[in-house]
Amino acid sequence: xxxxxxxxxxxxxxxxxxxxxLRPIKIEVGVLNRADGxxxxxxxxxxxxxxxxxxxxxxxxxxQKSNSAVVRYRYNMASFSVEDRKRPGPxxxxxxxxxxxxxxxxxVIFQEYFPRSAIDIYVEVLQADAxxxxxxxxxxxxxxxxxGIPMKCLVSxxxxxxxxxxxxxxxxxxxxxxxxADLPVxxxxxxxxxxxxxxxxxxxxxxxxxxEMAKTGCMAIHxxxxxxxxxxxxxxIEGENNE
Amino acid sequence: MSNEIIAELRKDYICNLMIKGERxxxxxxxxxxxxxxxxxxxxxxxxxxxVKLGNTQVVVGVKCQPGTPFPDTPDQGVIITNxxxxxxxxxxxxSGPPRExxxxxxxxxxxxxxESQSVDLSKLCITPGxxxxxxxxxxxxxxxxxxxxxxxxxxxxxxxxxxxLPANRYDLGEDSPVPMRNVPVSVTAVEIxxxxxxxxxxxxxxxxxxxxxVTSNQEGEVSAMQKSGIHPLTTEQINYIVDIAIxxxxxxxxxxxxx
Amino acid sequence: MxxxxxxxxxxxxxDPSQADxxxxxxxxxxxxxxxxxxxxxxGIRVVPMAGKYIPKPxxxxxxxxxxxxxxxxxxxxxxxYDGLLHISEIPRRIENDEMSKYLKIGESIMTxxxxxxxxxxxxxxxxxxxxxxxxxxxxxxxxxxxxxxFIGRSGSxxxxxxxxxxxxxxxxxxxxxxxxxxxxxxxxxxxxxxxIEKETHxxxxxxxxxxxxxxxxxxxxxxxxxxxxxxxxxxxxEKNIEEEKTSSGGIxxxxxxxxx
Numbered sequence: 001x002x003x004x005x006x007x008x009x010x011x012x013x014x015x016x017x018x019x020x021x022l023r024p025i026k027i028e029v030g031v032l033n034r035a036d037g038x039x040x041x042x043x044x045x046x047x048x049x050x051x052x053x054x055x056x057x058x059x060x061x062x063x064q065k066s067n068s069a070v071v072r073y074r075y076n077m078a079s080f081s082v083e084d085r086k087r088p089g090p091x092x093x094x095x096x097x098x099x100x101x102x103x104x105x106x107x108v109i110f111q112e113y114f115p116r117s118a119i120d121i122y123v124e125v126l127q128a129d130a131x132x133x134x135x136x137x138x139x140x141x142x143x144x145x146x147x148g149i150p151m152k153c154l155v156s157x158x159x160x161x162x163x164x165x166x167x168x169x170x171x172x173x174x175x176x177x178x179x180x181a182d183l184p185v186x187x188x189x190x191x192x193x194x195x196x197x198x199x200x201x202x203x204x205x206x207x208x209x210x211x212e213m214a215k216t217g218c219m220a221i222h223x224x225x226x227x228x229x230x231x232x233x234x235x236x237i238e239g240e241n242n243e
Numbered sequence: 244m245s246n247e248i249i250a251e252l253r254k255d256y257i258c259n260l261m262i263k264g265e266r267x268x269x270x271x272x273x274x275x276x277x278x279x280x281x282x283x284x285x286x287x288x289x290x291x292x293x294v295k296l297g298n299t300q301v302v303v304g305v306k307c308q309p310g311t312p313f314p315d316t317p318d319q320g321v322i323i324t325n326x327x328x329x330x331x332x333x334x335x336x337x338s339g340p341p342r343e344x345x346x347x348x349x350x351x352x353x354x355x356x357x358e359s360q361s362v363d364l365s366k367l368c369i370t371p372g373x374x375x376x377x378x379x380x381x382x383x384x385x386x387x388x389x390x391x392x393x394x395x396x397x398x399x400x401x402x403x404x405x406x407x408l409p410a411n412r413y414d415l416g417e418d419s420p421v422p423m424r425n426v427p428v429s430v431t432a433v434e435i436x437x438x439x440x441x442x443x444x445x446x447x448x449x450x451x452x453x454x455x456x457v458t459s460n461q462e463g464e465v466s467a468m469q470k471s472g473i474h475p476l477t478t479e480q481i482n483y484i485v486d487i488a489i490x491x492x493x494x495x496x497x498x499x500x501x502x
Numbered sequence: 503m504x505x506x507x508x509x510x511x512x513x514x515x516x517d518p519s520q521a522d523x524x525x526x527x528x529x530x531x532x533x534x535x536x537x538x539x540x541x542x543x544x545g546i547r548v549v550p551m552a553g554k555y556i557p558k559p560x561x562x563x564x565x566x567x568x569x570x571x572x573x574x575x576x577x578x579x580x581x582x583y584d585g586l587l588h589i590s591e592i593p594r595r596i597e598n599d600e601m602s603k604y605l606k607i608g609e610s611i612m613t614x615x616x617x618x619x620x621x622x623x624x625x626x627x628x629x630x631x632x633x634x635x636x637x638x639x640x641x642x643x644x645x646x647x648x649x650x651x652f653i654g655r656s657g658s659x660x661x662x663x664x665x666x667x668x669x670x671x672x673x674x675x676x677x678x679x680x681x682x683x684x685x686x687x688x689x690x691x692x693x694x695x696x697x698i699e700k701e702t703h704x705x706x707x708x709x710x711x712x713x714x715x716x717x718x719x720x721x722x723x724x725x726x727x728x729x730x731x732x733x734x735x736x737x738x739x740e741k742n743i744e745e746e747k748t749s750s751g752g753i754x755x756x757x758x759x760x761x762x
Contacts, residue, residue, distance in 0.1 A: 080304020
């Protein structure tokens with residue numbers, strides 16, 4: 001698609017959203033049998049799946065930490081997840097995304113409970129549509145809880161951007177491609193920011209306002225994450241009563 | 244393929260059941276686990292399918308783009324099949340380039356599709372000697388519950404059946420379906436203590452001495468085979484597996500995979 | 503307040519003196535550290551819905567041999583940390599080259615965690631008459647954090663299960679359960695245990711499991727003798743299973759006695 005003339009008109013974006021509106025989110029917890037914890041997360045056109053293994057033995061052994069667990073995060077895009085087929089395997093971008101995503105989650109994990117072990121987080125992007133790293137962090141955070149990993153809280157993530165001079169929440173692909181800024185943020189429910197990146201151009205005031213918008217978005221996502229976790233077990237309770 | 248420790252007690256239990264003609268999940272020896280195939284699950288791919296075979300889950304995406312033909316087949320398109328055993332799918336899979344198990348799986352999936360001539364490669368030719376369609380089949384294994392082979396193979400065929408050549412995107416005219424003329428179905432059996440069981444679960448697969456995959460086409464002919472594992476098979480066992488694989492392949496084809 | 507399902511970071515109380523397992527305290531407030539069931543009697547604790555086994559000295563567990571080295575068996579105990587069983591920790595003296603004869607890869611043991619050091623080196627022993635290699639029966643795996651629910655209040659659940667299925671059942675702290683008995687009894691015991699695993703968070707567990715077992719037994723007999731009345735069906739079953747009872751596993755009874 002070539003650059004649309006306008007990305008936002010009369011306060012309505014091309015996909016019909018208002019500036020402060022998230023794309024639809026669908027969450028399923030415990031979708032994988034082998035993994036210790038797992039989560040399928042749809043965020044607009046993004047489809048990601050996260051699995052957590054651990055705490056478990058560390059291979060290779062030299063990665064062990066004597067007083068805490070090591071957290072490893074592998075973000076990977078399926079070859080068919082993007083318009084032009086991606087070559088399988090890690091590239092520079094996915095290695096960077098893996099690093100910052102790991103650092104977004106590490107501060108909430110009680111790593112010191114499991115010295116000399118590893119907590120492995122695997123995020124597979126099955127379909128990409130701008131915002132895969134935030135979708136991955138949202139999914140991974142739920143998968144960690146599903147695996148029973150002790151943590152201070154969940155982490156929630158979304159991006160804020162600027163299109164046609166207007167700040168908007170949660171960029172879609174066209175807004176990401178043709179917008180003027182992209183500011184992905186991950187945070188805890190009490191407002192501690194665990195990931196922030198930016199590219200593009202924002203004034204100081206826009207940045208500050210954008211960060212507040214991201215906060216509101218993350219709070220909304222946190223509620224959905226909580227509801228999805230509750231759903232995993234509440235549906236069973238209902239099923240039991242219906243028998 | 245697994246290097247997990249399976250407890251001797253579990254082995255004994257499964258073998259004892261087998262002697263009584265039973266399997267842990269209540270299936271008969273020639274019965275598959277529950278199979279679901281969902282197509283068009285990935286919009287970014289030209290064709291896609293999500294397959295659940297018992298606890299095994301795979302997603303297959305087909306991407307098509309113009310490319311250069313091989314010099315020895317200047318008027319034929321190219322199919323490339325790739326499969327990775329990513330660490331998300333099992334505690335024993337590791338990151339890194341595909342190892343022999345993954346490469347074997349990909350090649351057997353590829354062989355079934357290629358040898359049954361299911362894709363009409365000549366119709367993938369755009370300009371002879373210069374430009375042909377390259378069809379990439381990428382198998383993403385999400386959950387290893389045993390018999391990834393059949394799940395991957397079914398997913399690849401289901402994804403191809405829904406795939407479109409995106410001609411419009413490359414200014415090559417109208418989009419059209421990937422030209423399919425046959426539907427290969429692979430059926431895998433394992434041998435445990437002399438008995439043959441179809442569609443092995445993870446534990447059955449780890450206990451088994453050997454696996455045999457038989458891919459048959461819609462004419463009921465055998466298009467590809469692979470024996471995997473160190474235990475030898477008798478002629479009778481192989482003949483039996485061929486017979487039943489063709490029969491079960493027909494059932495699966497009629498139920499799930501219609502051109 | 504009763505029990506409720508909570509997520510990590512959920513606020514539980516203003517009284518830090520109440521904070522127990524599965525919680526953490528920040529600024530004098532108590533929060534959940536896991537996704538699980540919070541209970542508020544005698545302190546606040548949260549039992550996670552999932553998680554690995556973390557060994558403690560004194561735990562009775564079921565391990566599976568995963569490697570045999572020069573003088574140690576390396577034992578899978580469903581934990582991030584392997585257990586080590588030294589050649590001197592078995593009841594009889596054997597030579598190093600006989601280790602695989604005594605216990606080979608894939609064999610199971612009922613063992614005791616004798617020590618866990620600061621480096622999470624986990625030492626196991628079989629040097630106790632209650633402990634031994636496991637040569638028969640079935641082993642199933644459940645969530646380690648849920649083990650207390652399988653045992654029940656002062657052993658009520660396990661006692662009921664043993665009685666109803668006429669099996670010997672040993673519940674390892676690492677969530678591996680060893681069952682011995684006749685095939686039918688073991689099947690029923692395993693079905694019931696898996697139901698407990700799925701439904702630990704739903705109130706009224708013991709009653710529901712009791713009902714489930716009665717129904718399962720009833721169904722099976724109804725197929726055989728459809729004209730019999732309900733009471734005699736129950737009796738018939740009891741008799742059936744009584745006949746199937748094995749003589750093995752007296753040791754298990756002793757053990758379970760200890761658990762209570």
